[in-house]
Amino acid sequence: MNEFKIQQLKSVIKDLLKKKKMTYEDVANELNCSVPTVKRILGDEELTLSRLLELCDILEVNLTDLETLTKTTSDKVERFTEEQQIFLAKNKNFLAYLVHLFDETPEQIAEKYKLTQKSTDKYLLGLEKNNLIKVNAKLKVKPAFKQLPSLENGPLAKAYYEGFIQNSANFFIQNISERLYSPNDGKETPKGFSVQNIVVTEESYKAFITENLKSFESFIKLASYEEKSKPKEQLKSAVVLQAFTIVEQDYKGLEILTKALGEIINI
Structure with a gap:
C-alpha cells in the first residue's frame, strides 16, 4: 500500500x-x-x-x-482557511516559498535563492505555525495539501492577482515596450501589442475565448516538445501576456483606454 x-x-x-x-x-x-x-x-x-x-x-x-x-x-476540495489566506496575503514571500515546497526541498530552495539558515528557519516556522506545512518523524517537510488550493476570491486572491498583474505590466514596460519602438533591422522576430474595445455579442465573445484557448494550448504543447527535443542554443523564451474581459457598453472604466495617448483637456 x-x-x-x-x-x-x-x-x-x-x-x-x-x-x-x-x-x-x-x-x-x-x-x-x-x-x-x-x-x-x-x-x-x-x-x-x-x-x-x-x-x-x-x-x-x-x-x-x-x-x-x-x-x-x-474528492473533497482543499481550501486555505481564512486565517491562512490573511497570513499569506500579508506575507507573499511565504506563499512563494510554499509553492516551491510542492516540488523542492528546503535545502534546494535555500541553494537556489541563496537563503541563510536563519531565513529558512523563519519560513518553515511561519508556515508550520499557520498549519501550511507538515514535518514528519524523519524531519521531512511537505505542504499540508496534496496540491496548491485555489486562491478563490478572498484576500489572498486579491493580493496575489494584483501583484501578478502589476509585475507583468512592469515586465512589459521594462522589456517589451522598448522593442516595440526600437528600429527594426529586418531580422527581428514578430512582436506587437494591442488593446481593442470590440463591440460584440456575448456569444461571439465566448466563442473567441474558446478558440483562443485551444490555440494557446496547442502552442504550449509544441513548446513542451521543443524544450525537450531542440538544442538549447535554438531556444528562446516567448513571453505571452493575455487578458480578456467583457463589460457593459456604458462601463465607466472604458475611459481608461481612451486616455492611453493622453487626455484632451482645456489648455
Whole structure:
C-alpha cells in the first residue's frame, strides 16, 4: 500500500474518531497500548494490516467502508482557511516559498535563492505555525495539501492577482515596450501589442475565448516538445501576456483606454 493511500486511510480514521468523540486515550485502552503509540500509528509510523483491522473493529466499520470513505474524502476540495489566506496575503514571500515546497526541498530552495539558515528557519516556522506545512518523524517537510488550493476570491486572491498583474505590466514596460519602438533591422522576430474595445455579442465573445484557448494550448504543447527535443542554443523564451474581459457598453472604466495617448483637456 503506497504512502499516499495510507495517509488517506489515517485521515478517514481520525475523522471517524472525532465523530464518535473518541480520544487517543480511548483508542489506547482498546488497543492495550500507550497514547504515544497511538499517535505514532496515526502519524508517520507504518500502518500494518493487523493494526488497521483492530482500528476497524473499534470504529465498527470494515475495510470496504474505509475504502468508500477514502474515495469520498479524496474528492473533497482543499481550501486555505481564512486565517491562512490573511497570513499569506500579508506575507507573499511565504506563499512563494510554499509553492516551491510542492516540488523542492528546503535545502534546494535555500541553494537556489541563496537563503541563510536563519531565513529558512523563519519560513518553515511561519508556515508550520499557520498549519501550511507538515514535518514528519524523519524531519521531512511537505505542504499540508496534496496540491496548491485555489486562491478563490478572498484576500489572498486579491493580493496575489494584483501583484501578478502589476509585475507583468512592469515586465512589459521594462522589456517589451522598448522593442516595440526600437528600429527594426529586418531580422527581428514578430512582436506587437494591442488593446481593442470590440463591440460584440456575448456569444461571439465566448466563442473567441474558446478558440483562443485551444490555440494557446496547442502552442504550449509544441513548446513542451521543443524544450525537450531542440538544442538549447535554438531556444528562446516567448513571453505571452493575455487578458480578456467583457463589460457593459456604458462601463465607466472604458475611459481608461481612451486616455492611453493622453487626455484632451482645456489648455
